[in-house]
């Protein structure tokens with residue numbers, strides 16, 4: 001994707017496809033996609049937010065769950081200060097719809113807060129109530145994107161293992177690649193059967209991204225017997241840092257920046273996967289799985 005015309009053509013094509021995707025998804029339920037990484041600071045939160053916004057531009061309904069408990073990344077990137085978070089839903093003080101924060105372009109954001117820590121302490125009936133409340137968002141969204149922290153914490157692994165689709169973000173730094181492999185290895189050891197996509201961030205060229213992906217793919221195929229798919233790359237782009245400084249999403253502030261074009265390509269690949277996906281078991285089943293892995 002090198003120029004603006006290509007980008008516009010892609011958007012028009014996606015608009016046409018989105019109706020088809022919409023009809024299909026009504027049958028299939030909300031797509032849950034977790035975004036994780038082995039190493040910290042590789043660009044998960046920026047990818048999650050801008051991918052969510054690119055999907056809303058493709059007329060998809062998206063909720064972004066900020067599951068990086070404690071650090072509240074998405075809030076900071078957008079300069080939002082939500083009053084309530086998942087923990088308030090968990091203890092029964094709020095309904096899920098009360099804690100949804102309206103982001104730009106119709107994007108909805110659920111702040112995780114300290115949610116997961118409290119999850120372990122719920123009684124059986126409280127958990128059932130909580131899961132029922134969470135599953136209410138099934139009807140209002142096509143996608144649930146989950147931005148997690150980095151590494152192998154219980155929270156990260158629970159959200160990754162429970163999702164049907166996982167995006168692992170890495171840069172081309174050797175430590176980031178090694179840690180991405182470490183994350184994938186941990187998931188495979190726990191019998192993760194879902195799809196694993198790779199996004200290579202902060203590259204200087206598409207070739208650099210391809211080299212990183214191939215290194216990972218060879219190792220994952222050979223030693224873990226799992227497949228991974230290349231979802232795309234994002235170039236090193238000063239506009240990303242600038243938007244973070246201004247607490248704005250770069251895809252909105254700088255829609256013609258190369259990083260924004262990269263994000264539209266990634267979003268297009270995500271929607272193109274639609275037909276290949278099996279029917280999923282719904283959000284209640286997803287969150288039950290998160291809980292099982294977490295305890």
Ligand SMILES: Nc1ncnc2c1ncn2[C@@H]1O[C@H](COP(=O)(O)OP(=O)(O)OP(=O)(O)O)[C@@H](O)[C@H]1O
Nearest residue numbers: 040041042043044045046150235236237240241244
């Ligand atoms: N493509 C890019 N080009 C330039 N800078 C980038 C790019 N992607 C990310 N950055 C920079 O890296 C910083 C970290 O990004 P981000 O907060 O998204 O990472 P993260 O993986 O979510 O971190 P954490 O592990 O702490 O949650 C951003 O503030 C931004 O300045």
Ligand SMILES: [Mg+2]
Nearest residue numbers: 044045068073
């Ligand atoms: Mg983050």
